Amino acid sequence: MNITLRVWRQDNPDAPGRFVEYDAPDIESHSSFLEMLDVVNERLTDQGEEPIAFDSDCREGICGMCGLMINGLAHGPQQGTATCQLHMRKFEDGDVITIEPWRAAGFPIIRDLVVDRSSFDRIIEAGGYITVPTGSAPDANLILVPKPAADAAMDAAACIGCGACVASCPNGAAQLFVAAKVANLNLLPQGQPERWTRVEAMVDEMERYFGSCTNHGECEAACPKRISLDFIAMMNRDYIKAKFKNRRLAGQRS
Amino acid sequence: MTTTDKGTDRGSANRRRPWAIEFYSSAVVKKWVMAITGIIFLGYVFVHMLGNLKLYLGPDPTGVFAIDHYGEWLRELLEPFLPRVGALWIIRAVLAASVVLHIHAAYSLTVANWKARPVRYQSPREYLVANYASRTMRWSGVIVGAFIVFHLMDLTIGTVNPDFVAGDVHANLIASFSRPVVAIFYIVANLLLGLHIFHGTWSLFQSIGWNNPRFNEWRRWLAWVFTAVIVVANVSFPLTVLTGLVT
Numbered sequence: 001m002n003i004t005l006r007v008w009r010q011d012n013p014d015a016p017g018r019f020v021e022y023d024a025p026d027i028e029s030h031s032s033f034l035e036m037l038d039v040v041n042e043r044l045t046d047q048g049e050e051p052i053a054f055d056s057d058c059r060e061g062i063c064g065m066c067g068l069m070i071n072g073l074a075h076g077p078q079q080g081t082a083t084c085q086l087h088m089r090k091f092e093d094g095d096v097i098t099i100e101p102w103r104a105a106g107f108p109i110i111r112d113l114v115v116d117r118s119s120f121d122r123i124i125e126a127g128g129y130i131t132v133p134t135g136s137a138p139d140a141n142l143i144l145v146p147k148p149a150a151d152a153a154m155d156a157a158a159c160i161g162c163g164a165c166v167a168s169c170p171n172g173a174a175q176l177f178v179a180a181k182v183a184n185l186n187l188l189p190q191g192q193p194e195r196w197t198r199v200e201a202m203v204d205e206m207e208r209y210f211g212s213c214t215n216h217g218e219c220e221a222a223c224p225k226r227i228s229l230d231f232i233a234m235m236n237r238d239y240i241k242a243k244f245k246n247r248r249l250a251g252q253r254s
Numbered sequence: 255m256t257t258t259d260k261g262t263d264r265g266s267a268n269r270r271r272p273w274a275i276e277f278y279s280s281a282v283v284k285k286w287v288m289a290i291t292g293i294i295f296l297g298y299v300f301v302h303m304l305g306n307l308k309l310y311l312g313p314d315p316t317g318v319f320a321i322d323h324y325g326e327w328l329r330e331l332l333e334p335f336l337p338r339v340g341a342l343w344i345i346r347a348v349l350a351a352s353v354v355l356h357i358h359a360a361y362s363l364t365v366a367n368w369k370a371r372p373v374r375y376q377s378p379r380e381y382l383v384a385n386y387a388s389r390t391m392r393w394s395g396v397i398v399g400a401f402i403v404f405h406l407m408d409l410t411i412g413t414v415n416p417d418f419v420a421g422d423v424h425a426n427l428i429a430s431f432s433r434p435v436v437a438i439f440y441i442v443a444n445l446l447l448g449l450h451i452f453h454g455t456w457s458l459f460q461s462i463g464w465n466n467p468r469f470n471e472w473r474r475w476l477a478w479v480f481t482a483v484i485v486v487a488n489v490s491f492p493l494t495v496l497t498g499l500v501t
Contacts, residue, residue, distance in 0.1 A: 008376065019376065072380035079382070098377040105370050170384060172370035203282055211370030212281035212363050214391065215457040216384035230465050237463025239282045247273060 001029050001093040005040065007052055008100045009112055017109070019098070033076065033086040034059060034066060053112035059084040061224060064160030067167065068113055069100040074164040074222040082162060082224040102167035106174065106209030117163050119209040120177060126205035127198035128181045130190050149187045156183040158225040165219035165227075171211035176219035178206045179231035186238060196242040196249070203239050281366060284359040289458035291352035291359075296451060296480070298349060303487045309427060309500060319424035326421070357399065364392055387453040394450040401443035408436070431495035440492040448485035452477050 002025045010017030024040050031039070034056050041051035057065035066083040070076035076086045091097060099113060107115040145153075159180035166174045182199050185191030191198070213232060220229045277283055305328075311320035331341035381389070404414065408430050412418025417429035431437045455477035459465065494500045 006377070017376075069375065069377075072375065072378050073382070100375060100377050103371055103373055103375050105372055168382075170381075170389065171367035173367070203280065207281050209370075211367035212285060213460070214285075214363075214367075214388065215453070215460045216381075216388045218382060218384050221382035229460065230470070233460045233463045233465030235463075236282055236286065236461060237465070239280070240286055240463065243277055243280075243283065 001027050001088065001091070003027055003036075003088075003091060003094070004096045006096060006098040007113070009052070010101075010109055011111065013108055013110060027088055029087075029089045031088050032059070032084055033068075033070070033088065034084050036088050053110075053114045055114050056084060061085045062160060064162040067102055067115075067162045067164055069102065069167060071098055074102070074168040075162075075224055079221060080224060080226050082160070082164075085224070102163050104163075104166045104172040104210065106172070107163060107166060115163070117161070120161050120163065120174070122209075123174070123178055123202055123205045124181065127194065127201040128185070130185060130194060132190075143189050145189060149189075153184050153187040156180045156187065156227065156231055159184070159223075159227050160225060162224060164222045164224060166210060168218040168222035169211065169213075170216055170218065171214055173213050173219075174206050174210040175213040175232045175235070176223060176227055176229070178202055179235035180227045182235045182238065183231040186234075195238070196245045199235060199238040200242045200246055203235070281363055284363055285461040287355050288359045288363075289461035291356040292454050292458050294348065294352045295356070296455065298345075299447070299451065299484055300480075303484055306491055307487060309424070309491060310494075321423045321427070322421070325423040353399075357395075360392070360395060385453075387449045388457075390449060391453055394446040398443060398447050398450055401439070401446075404439070405443075427491070428495055428501065431492040434496060437492035437496040441489050444485055444488040447488070448481045451484065452481040455480050 002023075005022045005024055006019045007022060008017050009020045022040060022044075024036065027036050027039065034054070037052060037054055044051045054068065055065045057063040059066070061082045061084060064082070067075065068083045070083070070086070075081060075083050076090070078086050078090055101107075101109050101113045102115045102117075103109075104115075106119040107117055110116050157180075159177060161177060161181075163174075163177070165176035166172055169175075182202055185198060186195050213236075215229075215232075217229055220227065271279075278287065305324055306321070308321040308324045313319045314323070328342055329339045333340075336344075387394075407414045409415065409418075409423075409426055412420065412426070415426060415430050418426055431440065456473050459473045
């Protein structure tokens with residue numbers, strides 16, 4: 001199939017970017033979107049042009065590295081998948097495909113389609129962990145986990161941190177990512193000791209970089225792992241509770 | 255607490271501020287405040303609509319209109335425990351405080367959200383589920399706010415209603431809605447109010463965290479039904495007066 005790409009090219013974080021058009025003839029319709037970009041880059045390299053910079057790693061939808069705004073949709077027109085799982089057969093011969101990087105203050109552009117998502121790492125550092133004594137592994141089934149909690153925590157844990165929620169949100173909010181990471185631990189018995197400090201610290205860190213939720217639901221629709229908006233409600237509830245609980249706990253300090 | 259240096263620093267800086275200020279500084283709390291004040295508004299809008307339905311009861315045998323009786327009852331509410339119009343002023347004070355909080359939170363969140371995406375998408379965006387109501391909350395909110403100012407000047411204070419007589423509710427309504435431009439403004443403003451409360455009614459459940467598989471699917475239905483009831487009733491008042499069905 002023959003397609004035309006309109007790709008955002010930007011040399012460095014401060015350079016003004018622009019759309020550049022590339023003709024991409026003879027694209028195998030069974031290739032993935034990223035494989036198509038590989039082919040285009042090979043040709044650009046052969047012509048002595050700078051290839052298009054884009055992120056990718058596992059290319060099987062579990063690492064969260066890839067992420068492109070394709071025709072105005074995060075991860076493209078196919079729902080419930082990452083960019084790497086999108087195939088060219090989803091497009092028509094002769095299509096003009098516009099590709100843009102994620103746009104958010106918390107995701108500064110590094111080059112072309114590559115953005116810096118280390119703000120997500122800062123949020124995880126703020127509370128996305130449990131404090132455990134190191135040493136030998138505890139015996140299996142020593143900590144009992146109720147089945148519904150295990151299932152819900154697993155659903156939340158499916159988040160791969162790609163940033164599509166931020167990219168698709170009209171407010172540039174990271175609520176779905178943070179809610180998934182908070183719920184993942186706050187639902188499980190191992191996460192209980194730090195439940196209230198965790199949600200407060202992670203939300204506060206999130207608000208340093210990202211916008212706020214107005215309940216459009218775009219993030220849920222764009223999420224390659226179909227993380228539910230219900231986790232955002234759960235995070236909101238835990239955050240408000242934490243504000244009161246942590247205040248009372250603070251009063252107990254000498 | 256053994257988080258990062260940055261986290262600990264922020265904690266101690268925050269503790270120097272009064273708790274309520276620190277509490278309100280969070281965007282999640284601002285949305286919570288918007289939801290709580292939103293519930294107050296929804297309750298008020300519903301009671302306001304119920305009261306206005308008395309427009310259709312007409313006059314009693316002595317010639318006093320039912321809605322005028324109702325207006326007097328509101329002024330006498332909780333008398334003699336409270337002085338005359340005391341309860342009314344308490345309601346007004348709660349509403350005014352809610353308006354200030356709701357608007358301040360909305361303004362502050364809007365500014366923060368604009369800053370969260372300083373460079374917009376350079377190609378057209380496509381939306382999958384965000385609807386017209388959710389994407390026009392800021393516009394519908396501002397226009398409804400301006401309408402409420404006009405509405406108070408029209409039917410409470412009377413400055414923009416040349417035939418206004420304090421306490422003469424029925425006559426004031428007829429005088430106001432008999433002006434086609436004003437009646438159309440009321441109708442348009444109430445349609446926008448409908449857009450605003452449709453998204454608000456659903457959205458407040460998320461902001462407060464009222465989320466349970468038992469009732470989640472009913473939240474959208476509640477928003478639809480509540481909005482429909484409010485809009486149909488509210489639009490009917492100027493419409494029936496304008497068309498001469500109520501005189």
